[in-house]
Amino acid sequence: MAGLRGLFVADDAQATNTIPRGARQALAGLIGRSTAGAAQSGVVLDTMTPVVSGAASMSYSVRACALVSQWSASAGPVVYANDAAVSVATTAAPSSNSRYDLVWARHNQTTADGGSGTANDVVFGVTQGTVAASPVVPATPTGAVALARALVPAGTTATSALVITQVHEWVAANGGLVPRTKGGVVFDAWNGTSRVVVASSGLTQSGQASFQTQSATVTTGTVTFPTAFAAVPRVSVTPVTALPNGLSVSVSSVSATQLVIAAYRNATGTATSSFDWIAHGTPA
The missing domain is CATH 2.60.520 (Triple-stranded beta-helix)
Known part of the structure; x- marks a missing residue:
């Protein structure tokens, strides 16, 4: 050369x-x-x-x-x-x-x-x-x-x-x-050794999960994100119920591909409960 x-x-x-x-x-x-x-x-x-x-x-x-x-x-x-x-x-x-x-x-x-x-x-x-x-x-x-x-x-x-x-x-x-x-829009640039993200509008996904809950028992349901994130996103879960305090809910675990919802049914009996969820993070 x-x-x-x-x-x-x-x-x-x-x-x-x-x-x-x-x-x-x-x-x-x-x-x-x-x-x-x-x-x-x-x-x-x-x-x-x-x-x-x-x-x-x-x-x-x-x-x-x-x-x-x-x-x-x-x-x-x-x-x-x-x-x-x-x-x-x-x-x-x-x-x-x-x-x-x-x-x-x-x-x-x-x-x-x-x-x-x-x-x-x-x-x-x-x-x-x-x-x-x-x-x-x-x-x-x-x-x-x-x-x-x-x-x-x-x-x-x-x-x-x-x-x-x-x-x-x-x-x-x-x-x-x-x-x-x-999904979102990512802006990246060359830093001399690789392309790195310098700005991102992020990726927001949401949906509704449903699973069986039982009185005085913690039950879980898993949500698989439609599109994987690059890292663990921020998530929020809200129970859909006509009875205030009828369901207590938390996020048991979350990864770049899924979240696990933990629910405790304060009301009596067993029923199918629904939970609205939203996740925001960096696109993969």
């Missing part, structure tokens, strides 16, 4: 100047870091509206945005743009079971420039996963950045009926804050 000439370097007496790989590697220093410390591939931070949406046919729409993808760390990242909505066709839904569609973007590069083939164009595509009773998401093609995935059940005729999950990362300038949406 050797020093690579920087951006916008003109010819010198030896006719040496900026080469594409050198320019991309210089640009990599300005792009926010991934969890591995390399330039992050994804969608350049903008309005944060969904990048991929459904349509009234078997196709997906990719909105205007700027993107970053790379064939390899040595080839360096390419920053490019989509200036208008693009329709990306997929295949007909399976006749039975279901599959995953993975929508992606890629800036092609020639083999000599670290890519594959002879083209330098921008391509949007859909990779269809294997049809199965329990399908899995297909792998992202080499050199591409995954944008969204969708589970396609048998008989689907329009992608607008599907639940489309945005799977791309947001990309910002190196050192900048980047939002990661995980």
